Amino acid sequence: MTVPAQQRWLDGIAAARHELDRSSTAARVADLLRDEITTGRLCPGDRLPEEDLCRAIKVSRNTMREAFRLLVQERLLVHEFNRGVFVRRLTGDDLADLYRVRRILECEGVRGAREATPEALARVEAAVADGERAAERESWPDVGTADIRFHQALSALCGSPRIDEMTRHILAELRLVFHEMGSPREFHEPYLARNRRMADLLRAGETEAAERELRSYLDDAEAQLTRAYRDAE
Amino acid sequence: MTVPAQQRWLDGIAAARHELDRSSTAARVADLLRDEITTGRLCPGDRLPEEDLCRAIKVSRNTMREAFRLLVQERLLVHEFNRGVFVRRLTGDDLADLYRVRRILECEGVRGAREATPEALARVEAAVADGERAAERESWPDVGTADIRFHQALSALCGSPRIDEMTRHILAELRLVFHEMGSPREFHEPYLARNRRMADLLRAGETEAAERELRSYLDDAEAQLTRAYRDAE
DNA sequence: ATTGAAGGATTGTTGAACAATCCTTACCCT
DNA sequence: AGGGTAAGGATTGTTCAACAATCCTTCAAT
Numbered sequence: 001m002t003v004p005a006q007q008r009w010l011d012g013i014a015a016a017r018h019e020l021d022r023s024s025t026a027a028r029v030a031d032l033l034r035d036e037i038t039t040g041r042l043c044p045g046d047r048l049p050e051e052d053l054c055r056a057i058k059v060s061r062n063t064m065r066e067a068f069r070l071l072v073q074e075r076l077l078v079h080e081f082n083r084g085v086f087v088r089r090l091t092g093d094d095l096a097d098l099y100r101v102r103r104i105l106e107c108e109g110v111r112g113a114r115e116a117t118p119e120a121l122a123r124v125e126a127a128v129a130d131g132e133r134a135a136e137r138e139s140w141p142d143v144g145t146a147d148i149r150f151h152q153a154l155s156a157l158c159g160s161p162r163i164d165e166m167t168r169h170i171l172a173e174l175r176l177v178f179h180e181m182g183s184p185r186e187f188h189e190p191y192l193a194r195n196r197r198m199a200d201l202l203r204a205g206e207t208e209a210a211e212r213e214l215r216s217y218l219d220d221a222e223a224q225l226t227r228a229y230r231d232a233e
Numbered sequence: 234m235t236v237p238a239q240q241r242w243l244d245g246i247a248a249a250r251h252e253l254d255r256s257s258t259a260a261r262v263a264d265l266l267r268d269e270i271t272t273g274r275l276c277p278g279d280r281l282p283e284e285d286l287c288r289a290i291k292v293s294r295n296t297m298r299e300a301f302r303l304l305v306q307e308r309l310l311v312h313e314f315n316r317g318v319f320v321r322r323l324t325g326d327d328l329a330d331l332y333r334v335r336r337i338l339e340c341e342g343v344r345g346a347r348e349a350t351p352e353a354l355a356r357v358e359a360a361v362a363d364g365e366r367a368a369e370r371e372s373w374p375d376v377g378t379a380d381i382r383f384h385q386a387l388s389a390l391c392g393s394p395r396i397d398e399m400t401r402h403i404l405a406e407l408r409l410v411f412h413e414m415g416s417p418r419e420f421h422e423p424y425l426a427r428n429r430r431m432a433d434l435l436r437a438g439e440t441e442a443a444e445r446e447l448r449s450y451l452d453d454a455e456a457q458l459t460r461a462y463r464d465a466e
Numbered sequence: 467a468t469t470g471a472a473g474g475a476t477t478g479t480t481g482a483a484c485a486a487t488c489c490t491t492a493c494c495c496t
Numbered sequence: 497a498g499g500g501t502a503a504g505g506a507t508t509g510t511t512c513a514a515c516a517a518t519c520c521t522t523c524a525a526t
Contacts (some may be wrong), residue, residue: 024314024478050508060480061508062295069299073306082258082487084507100393108337160333166399257509283477291510294477315477315518 025065029059033067037076037087038172040179044089048077057091075173090176095229099222101170102151102217109157110211113202116157124153129154131192140185144178147188152193154214157228181228191217259299262292266300270309270320271405273412277322280308295430308406328462331410334403335384337450343444344391344433346435347392354435358384361432364425373418377411383428387447395443414461424450 036042054064068085071077076087090098113121131146148171155167181187201210227233256447265299269275287297301318304310310318346354381404388400414420427450434443 004316021292026479051506062481063479065509066298066302069302073302083489084508097393097395099392104341104391104393105339108341158333158337160330160337162330162334162403163337166395170395228243259510295512296510298478316520317477 001126006208018056023057024063027062029057029064029067030070033071034074034076034172035193037071038175044087044176044180046086050084050139058080059230074169076176088173089178090173090180091221092229093227095177095226097125098174099169099218101166102155103218105155105158105163105170105200106214106218107152107164107169107211110198110202110207110214112159113157113207113210116159120153121160122159123156124150124199124202128195131195135189135192137216138186143185143192147191147195148175150199154198165213177225177229180232181225187224191221255294257299258292259296259303260361262290262296262300263303265290266304267307267309267405270304276321277320277409277413279320281318281320285316289403297360307402309409315317321406321409324404325408325459325462328410328459330454331403331407332451334389334399334452338388338391338400339384339402339447339451340444341429342388342396343435343440343447345392346440346443347393347438353386353392354389356389357383357432357435360386361428364428368422368425373421376418376421378423380428382406383432410458410462411466414458420457425456430446 018137033048042048048062048068050064054061057064059067066081068077072079076088076089109116127146127150130141131150134142134146136141137189152164152167152171156164167194178187194213198210198217201213203209207208262356266275266281281301281342283294283297287294288414289299292300292359301310301312305312305327308322312318322465342349345355360383364383367373367375367379384402385397387403391397413421427446431446431450432444434446
């Protein structure tokens, strides 16, 4: 009887320890740069000169380049041979593809919601509640991140780690577009009520209605972004 | 009238040139290692010591590490901090997740086959034909790669570059498992006829039947691999 | 048998150096 | 004046050598 209990305890320790000190400096530099990008201090198209950044952050060129590689993999940066790295600038085709993938992954999650774990469903609910609280205190950037977490939670209903990772990347790319258009309030606020409705439908087990609602949400958001995107040129 | 023609021509040149000389040595080293892995000369769990490889391939440690990064991102290698890189060893959970994702992506492609481009449908047909030709001359590794290309083509019916890339990674991971079980002939041969049936159903526009066939294929393949996998321990 | 402490081996990170490529500027020619 | 060209500087690509940090093995001690 003591054996399985101890086993579970050790498993918990093992999982926690992994996050503890296993992190290279390149990964930490990447975290730093990722934050600069997702918060919009670095804009699409900006160039990241190696030497300047090395001097600023005080790491060697090699580690900086390793950090670049990590972010290139996440598609936040692009690397042009012999020219340097730049913050990614999304094209109209990219935008269309991002929503194409969102439709596939998030709708798949909603369709399978009845087989999803209670924890996964709870995270959907939690994200909606976070968004509503953030809206009450009028902190619109938080509304935006809650919105993103909501949709992350939807595709997480698939129960697949690889799908989770892909969605994380897709939504990180989308943040590049969000910053390209001003006034996060106007953009995110109208979607609060729709997220709430989707969550309620999911809890009631009405997955077909939830999927219809989700598709309409995605259509509207894509159209709005596409319009704003074309106007920016 | 000359302008658009010239424009298209220049676009063709530009696209080709991109693939031509824009390839870092790290990418070439990664190609080399990837080949070693997918052909099975490097087995899951094997360790790749930096210095030995640097001496063998005659590149510096930095470029070797850059090549490692690329393959880690493709999930063919795992990098354990301060311990080195190893050929990935898939767990049973990984196997289940790979088929979970395949079900989502390939079925989505099949469901949308009627809206797919003729080129995408042609690639499905071509992959089946390749497999049949390879079977006739009894070259079973080629049958295996044709099988993989067939399923790649199915998810490519989505028409999404990002889905394409994800499928490429998923199927590359699966090759790690294929090598863990012997006799590629026994494994791949029975699926030739089923691929042919799926392609025929797709051409006839019977997407529902094709999806049923695909799901049954995936169920059988996963069960077979899972069994072989459990026996290997 | 388990623990603890050297010791060697491997990886993590740095800095400097040189080659290759790109970009700018200034020049020359028509 | 305008366009092509060559030189120069700036940036990136790649390598090398060194040291620090960490891991793994061995061996001794309790």
